[in-house]
Amino acid sequence: MDKQTVILEKMVTTLLSEKKYPSLRDILVTMNPSDIAGLFDALEQDRVPLLFRLLPKELAAETFVEMEPEAQQMLIQGFSDSELKEVVDELYLDDAVDLVEEMPANVVRRILAQADPETRQSINELLRYPENSAGSIMTTEYVTLRPNMTVGESILRIRRTGVDKETIYTCYVTDNRTLLGLVTVKDLLLAEDDDTPIREIMQTHIISATTHTDQEEVARMFAKYNFLAIPVVDNENRMVGIVTFDDAMDVMEEEATEDIELMGGMSPSEKSYTRATVFDLFRQRIPWLLLLMVSATFTGLIITNFEHALAAQVALTAFIPMLMDTGGNSGSQSSVTIIRALSLGELEFRDLPWVMWKEIRTSVLCGVVLAAVCFVKILLIDRLLMGNSDITIMVSLVVCLTLAVTVFLAKAVGCALPLVAKRLGFDPAVMASPFITTIVDALSLLVYFSIAKLLLGV
């Protein structure tokens, strides 16, 4: 909660207890819907319905959309049917769909009962699109024009029908629901002659999504082309909706959070940190911790198998953490880089050989430098400074050779796994650091003991 919200919260609480409703209303209407929602989320929940009723109708609906689902549900449960109808009527269709998706069944029934029949039908249609598809985030409220309309007629049409549209700035030219082209309001306003037919100024090379396009891909289209809206067409190339840039921004933010959570070894969650309960956090984290703990059985087995070697050369044990960590870090550097490049659409599976070659050269550079510095460090710090005479030059050699080989293996595994995961239809982010670390740990120990056997004869 930021400082401003804290001050506002006090102010509002005081005015509420003094029942100064006109002043409260005056304060609230100066605020932005997101900020009002933020304030409502911070207040005690029993105060919210009263404040909500102070808001003018349109502002009330805009604020409602920005509130957390829990708070929305509380409000709806307190609404009379006519109050609920007022809010539902003001919602844009895609926001109504989001709401229906978040609410429990009994609340959904009330919402749908209050929506007018046309809205109800549209909501039900939109609900049928698969989660995370363009269809599920689009809205069906957009401006359509006919190709033979003139610029002047089009502007009139926008002025007459625009009030309920989520955006009026991009208008779609359709014929029998087939998408022919688009014009922007800028094109219309800057057109030299009001009698020009739309057909002559419309852009006909259109970038569109289909209802089944993944929402992440739609968001990438926005980032690439800087559009305000992208049209969505069905299998027969008929226009069925638009996705607007603000929804694309939300998707970009969500998908980045999801990637980051997976990379950190957690199941993604739709709840923000502030909203998640302790048990939510526990459920997000424990499966991965368990999985990785159990899979560490392998590293344990490897060490057990080489116990006699470690007993013969006690100095070797001290370098295990360093070797494992450096391997893990090298591997996650590569995997994280590749995962991000995949998310941004820069790489595909077919790039695997090229990526491998790039990573292998990088790993040789990193491995050689690390091994050289490590050799000097071991001899200067560990042997001379700390006076550990167990650490012979041969031991240092074993450690440094292992280091170089481990970095090489870690980077090869780290870059290949996300690409392979993508190919197999998994989310590449699943292959990030915790997984790579476990694999690389096992590899580095095997390399360590093999080289030790070879060079030290243990």
Add this chain to the structure above:
Amino acid sequence: MDKQTVILEKMVTTLLSEKKYPSLRDILVTMNPSDIAGLFDALEQDRVPLLFRLLPKELAAETFVEMEPEAQQMLIQGFSDSELKEVVDELYLDDAVDLVEEMPANVVRRILAQADPETRQSINELLRYPENSAGSIMTTEYVTLRPNMTVGESILRIRRTGVDKETIYTCYVTDNRTLLGLVTVKDLLLAEDDDTPIREIMQTHIISATTHTDQEEVARMFAKYNFLAIPVVDNENRMVGIVTFDDAMDVMEEEATEDIELMGGMSPSEKSYTRATVFDLFRQRIPWLLLLMVSATFTGLIITNFEHALAAQVALTAFIPMLMDTGGNSGSQSSVTIIRALSLGELEFRDLPWVMWKEIRTSVLCGVVLAAVCFVKILLIDRLLMGNSDITIMVSLVVCLTLAVTVFLAKAVGCALPLVAKRLGFDPAVMASPFITTIVDALSLLVYFSIAKLLLGV
């Protein structure tokens, strides 16, 4: 490179070798500037200037903006002065500034020489704002209106002056450069009466940034409020520019990439993976690998100090990797979660006690479940199945107790460090997994050996 680009590349190369320039032009004008730029980046560089000259002036400038800096530089070096002037004249001011920032000094001199004096002055002014500030990403090309204009006059003004503005959809009402309010083109078009003065319909509660606001914060404002543009004011509250949503999207993407790179233990880079050379990757990665390798000296020292304990109870060594990895994973789960929440503006330093309390409860849940499962796993798999009789019940107890304590410590350190880093003015993402892993490794080993001493008397 995606499949479509590959097909296009072949087509264009064939048409070029057959010198079918009219057809080439026809193909190119159907394409979106971003896609043309993508095609140019994929083609052999000596073919690009010829193709570029086939493009109509406006499309050429739009394509130029989307190209990689290296390709832009090549093109400029091949331009005659008049060609360069044509492109520079068509650029929006913020794109011109980006270009000047990317090009080497001799190219910059040529660009500035070709810009008209007014543009040159504006570019120089924009260049003075600190990197990553709102001032550095804003443009000074926006529509201003006066408060006493009518709706009709405003629409006329937009039609007359809009062509060079980056957006016309949000217009700013100023008086003597002081920002009084804003109207959208939607407000203007939907206004009932053309004679209404702007003063009466403008929104006066404006969310704005200052020239020094961090670009990350500006991007967050877009994600929160869904604006098309945000006005930027100077210290005297005079309006100096606007940031548009497309630039905010780029910032969101860049900042997420930067966080992810830091979390993966790399220095952030502005180059995409496909553009980065092997040496770029090496430079991004080696400092962290070296730092973490050297800091692993501590873990080595701890093990060396407890060598006799390990020699007395050889079974203990086998669990070191599992304990270190689980600790590292637990810690990075917490740090990654907190870093993302900080990036999204959900948390601040003042939330530290609340965050700690939440993480501590989560860690107790995770720690207890992990320890219990681990105890059963050790006795069933490691002792019974693998027949390792060195692993006594006391050894399992030591391992499981260490596991629980390590998870607790890892989560406490993992959630606190990013918040402290933020408070001290560092990027919290620096505190992510590799750092946490190193600290947690040392802690977990200390805990392990202390508990072993206590319970096993080694």
